[in-house]
Amino acid sequence: MRIAMLAPISWRTPPRHYGPWELVTSLLTEALLERGVDVTLFATRDSQTSGTLAGPCPAPYSEDPAIDAKVWEMLHVAHVFERAGEFDLIHNQADFVPLAFSRLVETPVVTTIHGFSSDRILPVFKAYEDRVHYVAISAADRHPDLRYAAVIHHGIRLEDFPFDPDGSQDLLFFGRIHRDKGAAEAIATARRAGRRLVMAGIVQDEGYHAAQVVPALDDRSVTYLGPVGGALRMKTLGSARALLHLINFEEPFGLSVVEALACGTPVIAFNRGSMPELIEHGVTGFLVDSVDEAVTAVDRIGEIDRAACRASIAERFTVERMADRYLNLYRSILGR
Structure with missing residues (x-):
C-alpha cells in the first residue's frame, strides 16, 4: 500500500514545540511505516520522517516570515x-484547500478534519463529500450536515510521556494564549484556589496576552514559560497537580489533555466540545461549567488516582490504536 501523507506547512512535521496538526500527521506517518506501509510524507523540507520526505516548501510559514502562506x-x-498516480491513496491532513484538487485525480482521498475554523468553510467540505472520505477527530466535532467515513481519535506515543505518580502543588495551563483556551479563567481559578499557576504555550493573541496574562505574571503565583518542547514539555505536563483546560469554544479534540493524563496529571475542563470523550468525570478529572466549579474541583483533585489517568490513555488514546483504525479505513476504501 502506497500512501501520500499530506501535512500542513504552518509548522515543521513533527513540530519543534507547537503544531498539533503536524504532530498528529507525524505520529500517524511513523506508526504506518512501522506497520510496513509505504508512506511518502509531503511536508516542509526541514521536516523529519523515517519514510520518504517530499515537497517544495523550504520552511514553515509560521516560523519563516519569508514564506508566503498562500x-x-x-x-x-x-x-x-x-504525483497522485504514484499512490494508492492520498491522506490529507491540511484542511480544505486540497479538496478542490480531488476530482482532478482518480486516487482516493481521505481528509482528517481537525476542526472547523468557521462555518463559512463548510460549503467546500459539503461540495466534496461525495468524493472525499472524511474523518472526524471526535464525535463532538462531527458536523450534522456532512457525511463521514469514520470517527478516529488522535493517539500519542505513551512511551514519550513519563508517568509522574506525585506531581506537585502547582496547577498548569498548557495551550495557546488565546481566549478560546481559557487562559484568563485558569488564572482566576488558580488565584481563588490559592495555588501557583504555571503557563506554557505560544502567544496567539497578543492583545489578549497583554490584557489578561501579563498583569498576572509575578513568578510567584503565576509564571509563564513560553512555548515548550522536548523533555521540558513532558516534565511540565507531568509535574502539575492538575491541568486547567477551561476552554471557551467547542474544542474538537485537545492533545494537551491526553498528554497530561498520560503523565498522570488529572484534568479540570469545561464540559464542552470533545472533553466528555477524553475525561471520565470523577475518575481522570472533573468536567465543570464555571470557574466556581473549577475552584471546587481543585480542592477535590486529591480524589483522583494518577495511575488511573495514565491507564485511560493506554486503553483508548495510543498511536497504535489510531494507526490501526486508519489502516482499516484505508483497506476498506481500497477494497482490501
Missing part, C-alpha cells in the same frame, strides 16, 4: 496531486 500552500498541495 503561495506556498498552493505549490505544496499541487505537488501532491501532480
Whole structure:
C-alpha cells in the first residue's frame, strides 16, 4: 500500500514545540511505516520522517516570515496531486484547500478534519463529500450536515510521556494564549484556589496576552514559560497537580489533555466540545461549567488516582490504536 501523507506547512512535521496538526500527521506517518506501509510524507523540507520526505516548501510559514502562506500552500498541495498516480491513496491532513484538487485525480482521498475554523468553510467540505472520505477527530466535532467515513481519535506515543505518580502543588495551563483556551479563567481559578499557576504555550493573541496574562505574571503565583518542547514539555505536563483546560469554544479534540493524563496529571475542563470523550468525570478529572466549579474541583483533585489517568490513555488514546483504525479505513476504501 502506497500512501501520500499530506501535512500542513504552518509548522515543521513533527513540530519543534507547537503544531498539533503536524504532530498528529507525524505520529500517524511513523506508526504506518512501522506497520510496513509505504508512506511518502509531503511536508516542509526541514521536516523529519523515517519514510520518504517530499515537497517544495523550504520552511514553515509560521516560523519563516519569508514564506508566503498562500503561495506556498498552493505549490505544496499541487505537488501532491501532480504525483497522485504514484499512490494508492492520498491522506490529507491540511484542511480544505486540497479538496478542490480531488476530482482532478482518480486516487482516493481521505481528509482528517481537525476542526472547523468557521462555518463559512463548510460549503467546500459539503461540495466534496461525495468524493472525499472524511474523518472526524471526535464525535463532538462531527458536523450534522456532512457525511463521514469514520470517527478516529488522535493517539500519542505513551512511551514519550513519563508517568509522574506525585506531581506537585502547582496547577498548569498548557495551550495557546488565546481566549478560546481559557487562559484568563485558569488564572482566576488558580488565584481563588490559592495555588501557583504555571503557563506554557505560544502567544496567539497578543492583545489578549497583554490584557489578561501579563498583569498576572509575578513568578510567584503565576509564571509563564513560553512555548515548550522536548523533555521540558513532558516534565511540565507531568509535574502539575492538575491541568486547567477551561476552554471557551467547542474544542474538537485537545492533545494537551491526553498528554497530561498520560503523565498522570488529572484534568479540570469545561464540559464542552470533545472533553466528555477524553475525561471520565470523577475518575481522570472533573468536567465543570464555571470557574466556581473549577475552584471546587481543585480542592477535590486529591480524589483522583494518577495511575488511573495514565491507564485511560493506554486503553483508548495510543498511536497504535489510531494507526490501526486508519489502516482499516484505508483497506476498506481500497477494497482490501
